[in-house]
Amino acid sequence: MKKSLLGIGLMLTVTFVAEAQKKKIDKKFDEKSAISELTYLASDELKGRDPATPEMALAYDFIAKQLEEAGAKPVPGADGYFQNIPFRLSSPPSKGKIVMGDSTYIQGENLLVLDGESLSGTYQLVDVGFGTPADFEGKDLTGKIAVSSVGAPNKMSPNDLFSLGSEKTANAKKQGAVALIERFNIPSIPWQLIANYLNRSQMGIDNGESSKLPYIWVKDLSNVLPKEIAVGNAKSAVLQIEGKTNKPIEGKNVIAWIEGSDKDLKNEFVMLSAHYDHVGIGRPDESGDSIYNGTRDNAIGTVAVMNAAKYFAKNPPKRSILLALWTAEEKGLLGSRYFANNPLIPLNQIIYNLNIDGAGYNDTSIITVIGLGRTTGDDMVIEAVEDFGLKALADPAPEQGLYDRSDNVNFAVKGIPAPTFSLGFTAFDDEINKYYHKAGDQVDSVDLDYVTLYWKAYILAAQKIGNLDYQPMWVAGDKYEEAGKALYGDK
Template identity: 85%
Template sequence: MKKSLLGLTLLLSVTFVAEAQKKKIDKKFNERAAIADLTYLASDELKGRDPAAPEMSMAYDYISMQLQDAGAKPIPGADGYFQNVPFRLSSPPSKGEFTIGDSTYSQGVNLLVLDGQALSGTFELVDVGFGTPADFEGKDLTGKIAVSSVGAPDRMGPADLFSLGSEKTANAKKQGAVALIERFNIPSIPWELVANYLNRAQMTIDNGDESPLPYMWVKDLSNVLPKEIATGKAKSAKLEVEGKNNTPVDGKNVVAWIEGTDKNLKNEFVMLSAHYDHVGIGTPDAEGDSIYNGTRDNAIGTVAVMNAAKFFAKNPPKRSVLLALWTAEEKGLLGSRYFAENPLIPLNQLIYNLNIDGAGYNDTSVITVIGLGRTTADDLVSEAVAEFGLKAIADPAPEQGLYDRSDNVNFAKEGIPAPTFSLGFTAFDDEINKYYHKAGDEVDSVDLDYATLYWKSYILAAQKIANSEIQPMWVAGDKYEEAGKKLYGDK
């Protein structure tokens, strides 16, 4: 009887605390101000928040001002509320051709010159497999073109293709190569889609190289090139890349922190992140609108992190909170990748990343959590969502590879548990595609009552995780479990 009474008392206590937390968020959340933030960030004035456009400064200045006004503090080592990110914008060449025997690959058709300088001449080809460090080791590539497959056997996500391309280019140059050509041979991704998206100026992280190596993809779905190289049929090739322009771009991640209240747990951080960029100006729609406002993707997520800053600055949890608004997600997850490679806080102190991003929604009764089921904090996220009358569901469209298409993956690869908190969708259907990277993604097309529940749920989920006595980890058997053990130790 006494045990039953004790259990009931504990249950009532937990329920009371949970209800008190929800009520405080309800009371403190300023819906009108949040909608005003959303309206500004998704306004035509910012012209779609292209990270290479001058209007981007209006976005990052506004966000940093909001974090400062909220009371969040600059991170030591940052430039005020910014982490400066050096980018290079590389335009398509005026001419790009790669000729092997009777076959010619042409820019925009079956060749994409993604980065580097102009280069013309006839060069020997060397197949380097997937272009891993081991593949390059001991090879003299002086004056030759290195040819590899895109990605790696276990890394074929969109972000992997570009980040690995940068690594391979650096290794190819170190071994004396004059260019790196990667064979695009992923049948599940239509080349036409790739060519349409990449046959435009490409942004990369600038590592300070004054003579970047030419880097390109060729369409080779049938794996013809390695056979021709192996048999000597394609021992050398003619390359003509002309009219290549590279322009430096100053990028900025917006970062801040809020100190936790627990003397021990405050040395651990829950990172709340969202990308604030979008795709800028594109093809006009039927009404002639060419500004892709990016309300759903990802002004809504940006406003969630800004409002989390406002709440936690006045109601700090036990753990510290890192607030991170990334630039250039739409260019290949570049801002978050730069932070992961150049962290302002040691990565092993970041015990969880609750990222927020999304393409849109088609069900306002749910929140879709990309990665639900993969960390031990899942129950806390689900509880927070349920307290606002919604239901947390797992990724309903795994074929889209969404986990690997958002900033969270750059931290998951390091071992940090990192799901993405997305607007509710039950399928990647026409209702999603109606607004995803479209000019129609404006504030007046959004259910703002649902957006408010989304914002509040996100704050409550973050609060529960930041107050938990138990550090979240990957569930046993997850692909990132070993990376987590390496980062934090075998806890």
């Protein structure tokens, strides 16, 4: 009988605390101010928040000011509220042609020169497999061209392709190569889609000398090129890459933190993150509007993190809060990748990343959590969503590979549990595509009552994670479980 009464008492206490937390967020959340912030970030004045344009400074200065006024503190090692990133904007060549054996490759057709400087001449080809560090080890590539497959075994997501390409160019440069040619041989991804997207100026992280190395993709869906190299039909390549230009761009992640209230747990961080960039100016719609305002993707997420800062600065959870607004997500998850590789807080102190991003919504009764079911902290996220009368839904479109297409993946690969909190969608349907990367994605097209619930649920989820009496980890068997054990040890 006593045990039953204790159980009932404990349940009532937990319920009371949860209701009190929700009521406090309801009371403290300034909806009018949040909508004003959203309206500014998604305004035509910012011209779609393209990180390569001058208007991006308006966005990052505005965000930094909001974090400072909220009471969040600069992270030691940052430039005030900024982490500066050396980007380079690399344009396609005015002429791109490569002849290898019996095959001719033309820029924009079956050839994409993605980065590096102009290069013409005849150079010997060396097949380096997937271009792993082991594949390059011991090879003298002086004056030669390294040829590899894109990606690596079990690493074929878009993020993998670009991040591994950066590593491969660095290793090719180290071994003396004059260029890296990668064979694009993924039949599930249409080459023409890739060519249309990549045959334009590309932004990347400037890695010094290795960024000068020509980085090239050729279409080779039938895997012809390695066979021709092996039998001697393609011993060398004749290159004509002319008119390649590169421009330095300074990027800025906006970073701040709030100290936790517990003397021990405050040394652990819950990272709240969102990308604040979008795609800029694009093709005009029927009305002639060409500014892609990016309300859903991802001004809404940016406002969520800024308002989390306002709340937690006055109501800190036990753990510290790391606030991270990434740049250049739309350019290949670049801002978050830079932080993951150059962290201002040791990664093993960041015990959870609640990322917020999305393409849009088609169901205002739910919140879609990409990665739900993969961490032991998920129950807290589900509870927070339900506390605001909504339902948490797991990824309804796993075939889209959404988990690997947002900033969270750069931290998941390091071992940090990292779901993405998205607006509610049940499928990539016409309602989503109507606004996704379109000029119509403006503030007046969203349900602000629903968005306000979304913001509040995000803050409550962060609070619940911040107050957990255990460290959330990957569930057993998850593909990132081993990375988590390596990062944190066997906790």
